[in-house]
Amino acid sequence: MKIATYLLLFLSTPAIAQVFKTREPLAHTFSVVARDPATGQMAAAVQSHWFSVGTSVIWGKSGVGVVATQSFVNKSYGPLGLQLMQAGKTPQQALTELTQKDDGRDVRQVxxxxTKGQSAVHTGSKCIAYATDRHGVNYSVQSNMRLTDKVCQAMEKTFLANAKLPLAERVVACLQAAQAAGGDIRGRQSAALIVVSGTLAKESWNDKLIDLRVDDSPNPINELARLLKLQRAYEHMNNGDLQVEKGNMPKAMAEYTAAEKMFPANLEMQYWHAITLANNKGVKEASVILKRIYAKDANWRELTRRLPKVGQLTVTAEELKMLLL
Incomplete structure (x- = not known):
């Protein structure tokens, strides 16, 4: 049944007509919410054949929980659900309270x-087939408008079998398994991932540990996996900077090297590795790296010229000449 026909069917009923508005996207999709008992981190990940699905479906707050709201999306389930859980409601109590007040509950999937790993899920009776869910301690997987009825089964199996993976990589693996099992009957377009801490963040602007979105792509899950790998590489870069601040150059170099191994073509990683070397009496080694970078993009040479003025490159005039060759 086409979306337009399905929507028209519901609009013919006054009670239902009140809940279908232009601000409620038709995010038919599959998603996972999960927790890592070892770290306390919580994650939510989603894929859909719908533009920018991450802006509507997944929600999270450190020290509180995560939410996925999909099918005919009611975005309020995100912030209101988190608010109720923060006030002490269990996931099931919060979900029951919200669905009871929602005239569109039959077309919602939430x-x-x-933080305790308690999960609750609701799949409305009028969600488009295949619409199923599975949940347990530390996870819930849910899907609607799937090509096959094996999608949730594949996500659950993957989640349970990969406890040794970091949580973010684990939930992305669930999305990949869902796609392999048939995925969205319409195809692929966007995907998103968030991870929050199990303890409340002191600063609201640091609430999300990971916040990645692929708004439009022919292969959004693979792109999401690539972005997650890139984030891990930049975490190595940040750790390298921290080790430099502590004066531990061997550890700093190990972190930079780890990042570059993950993305050997990334010039920025190579560049700041070289600048750190130069600032720590490794001008010869730095000049070799910089020469390779300049050959690919001369703008990096101009950036090197500008760094001494702002104290980001602390070398002598002669050493600077060597670095600009």
Whole structure:
């Protein structure tokens, strides 16, 4: 049944007509909410054949929980669900309270998970087939408008079998398994991932540990996996900077090297590795790296010229000449 026909069917009923508005996207999709008991981190990940699905479906707050709200999306389930869980409601209590007040509950699909690993899920009776869910301690997987009825089964199996993976990589693996099992009957377009801490962040602007979105792509899950790998590489870069501040150059170099191994073509990683070397009496080694970078993009040479003025490159005039060759 086409979306337009399905929507028209519901619009013919006054009670239902009140819940279908232009601000409620038709995010038919598959998603996972999960928690890592070892770290306390919580994650939510989603894929859909719909533009920018991450802006509507997945929600999270450190020290509270994560939410996925999909099918005919009611975005309020995100912030209101988190608010209720923060006030002490269990996921099931919060979900029941919200669905009871929602005239469109039959076309909603929603999952809540909290810091204790408690999960709750609702799949409305009028969600488009295949619409199923599975949940347990530390996870809930849910899908609607799937090509096959094996999608949730594949996500659950993957989640349970990969406890040794970091949580973010684990939930992305669930998305990949869902796609392999048939995925969205319409195809692929966007995907998103968030990870929050199990403890409340002191600063609201640091609430999300990971916040990645692929708004439009022919292969959004693979692109999401690439972005996650890139984030891990930049975490190595940040750790390298921290080790430099502590004066531990061997550890700093190990972190920079780890990042570059993950993305050997990334000039920025190579560049700051070289600048750090130069600032720590490794001008000869730095000049070799910089020469390779300049050959690919001369703008990096101009950036090197500008760094001494702002104290980001602390070398002598002669050493600077060597670095600009």
């Amino acid at each position: 999952a809540f998970l909290n």
